[in-house]
Every structure is written in C-alpha cells, then in structure tokens.
Amino acid sequence: MDLARKRVQISNNRGRVNGWTSHDRVFGICTAVDGVARSGVAGKLLTADSDDSSRT
Template structure:
C-alpha cells in the first residue's frame, strides 16, 4: 500500500488529512513536498478545476477534475500537465484539496462532507 492509498483510506473514513505528496504532475498548483490538506468530499459537488483525491484504474491520484458526467455519476481526472488519467465513479472520489501550504483552494465551500476538525 502506497502513501496515497493510506491517505485515501483515512479520508474515505471521514478524516481530514494533511500530508506532503511527491511528484511534479500538478506544478504549479502543487509542487513536490508542498503541505496539502485533503478533506472528505461530496463527489456530486465537484467541478472541473477542483483538485481531488481519487482512484482511477486502481491507482490513487491527487489530480484535477477535468470533466464531469453528472448523468453517469462520474468524473474525469487529469494532471495539471494535460495527461488524462481516466474516468472514475463518484464512489472512488474520496476527498478534495482544501489547502496548499498556507493558501486556501478556491471553490471548496459546500463540497466538504463530514470532515473532522
């Protein structure tokens, strides 16, 4: 089990998690080792441009929502560099990134559900 798998399990259980992901696929929105906060999310409320913690084809990503298919209860997940990871169901969207370092992410109000303080 990788770090993101462990974070996803905690967020899916209702915890808000602060951690430092690695990688460059989300630069400049998230840089490698930036401190991010991820809270449980209502998947039906996410919109393109939101950064979510989601499982796509067996892999957990902290990536952008690039498209929403509300009729089929699914979202498309992509890196910030244009790589599309694929579509995933609402059941596999665990959390939304609410903070990066000391900056709140825009448009997260009303999307967080049952988050711990």
C-alpha cells in the same frame, strides 16, 4: 463533474487531465495547499449535516 453519470474528472499535480472516475472511487479532494484554499472546492465537501445515505 458529470452528475448524470456520477463521475468526476481527475487530474495530476501538473494540471494535466487523466480521465474520469466514478464518485465511489473518490476518497478525498485537495482543499488547500500550504494554507491557501483551492478554488472550486465550495459545494464539493460533505458536512456533518450532509445526507450521505447513498454512500456505503
């Protein structure tokens, strides 16, 4: 994650990195596969009490 430039690294389902995209192009993230939580998800999810005033 590159917070200064507001972008994230994107990858495919085979573990290969495809490049970078801006935060406004991210529509969702994978949080679990077959009921097994994915590592690294903590801190990346919006919650009901999150301040999303910067989103349009």
